[in-house]
Amino acid sequence: MILDQMIFNKSEAKVSFEQDKSSEKPLRSIAKALSWRVIGTLDTLVVSYFLTGEIVLAASIASVDFLTKLVLYFFHERIWNKVKWGK
Template identity: 70%
Template sequence: MIADRLILNKKTVSRDFDTDRKSERPIRSIAKAFSWRVVGTLDTLLISYLLTGKITLAASIASIDFLTKMVLYFFHERIWNLVHWGKK
């Protein structure tokens, strides 16, 4: 029984270590960037509309915001993925 537990614990630790070493794949960062930008863009659209009163101007602002922030978020995620601080 003790040997079984040691073996199981080693496998768990080994699996966790492999996960940390491999880290996130870029496609995951892209999916996270896209989903977050949808939420952020809806927020920008609403605020822009409330401030300007013009839906076309608000949509233009939200569209530019969507593209630029998604690219920035992707690179932000990839850089943080290189930082080992706070990982197990």
């Protein structure tokens, strides 16, 4: 479909490309960070429990992991959003 647009209607392809270049809103970055962290935290919880055998310790590790990586991922997304390469 994209190839057809590029070949047969170059102006539409350019518009589509321009729309794809637009920046993501911070709220989208937050939603992506939250959804990814839920998956990552469940993984951390399971691995921590497997290694320690203690659910309270595993939950503590998973909680700290959730908060720190949520913040790191948000800023990672915002920085990459400013990078022009690959857009």
